[in-house]
Amino acid sequence: MDLQLKGKTAVVTGASRGIGRAIAELFADEGANVAICARDAGQVAETVKALEAKGVKAFGQAMDIADAPGLKSFIEASAKALSGIDVLVSNASALVQGNAEEAWKAMFEIDVMGAVRSFEAAKPFLEKSAAEKGDAAFLITSSISAAETDNPNSYGAMKAAQIHYAKGVARENAPKKIRCNVVSPGTVYFEGGVWGNVKQNMPGFFESMIKRNPTGRMATPQEIAAATVFLSSPRSGFTTGINMVVDGGISRRANF
Known part of the structure; x- marks a missing residue:
């Protein structure tokens, strides 16, 4: 299926590894130009x-998503380097759990305000794209943890806040043909990632999580990327305001 993304520009935050890297690469495979950011300058450059080796234009900056002026500067520099923005993906996460004040602050600044600030910075460019091409998209990477908890947890609560925020963005901007959707992964495995580290350091707990999923495995970053890129494409042009759970059936709730 042609996703009609060839020649468009996608900006992906937190995209030097894992899910973000897979999203950026799939956009490039679909012929879209891609701008990325992450903290590690070496990983960004690599x-x-x-991405350029795939035959598209690419742009990258090393930065901290919690740096509000820096985030705005990155978005504007991306639009300048790649002649606009058609798709924005807010993927960066603090990836911290627990009820400590530091965890709440980190999740709020990076996961919630990172999404809010990146959209506000990209909004003029998305509006221009939507007016000219009929469709623009804003995607947020949340988590199934938004819907499940056993104790006070900054990670799940801030991921839930992202979903609520996205619905408001979707409804407010639908008349301007800017869509907003969320992808909520379950457990995702890759070397060096959260579950990669759990497998190495806590193999018993890792195996228990594998057994919890009726598919008998965890997702790959590429499977989460596939959902994200499809939702961002004009092929999904009438889909806005949804939270797509991609968890292999590990959650028990009915999502509707």
């Missing part, structure tokens, strides 16, 4: 080089 990712940009890999």
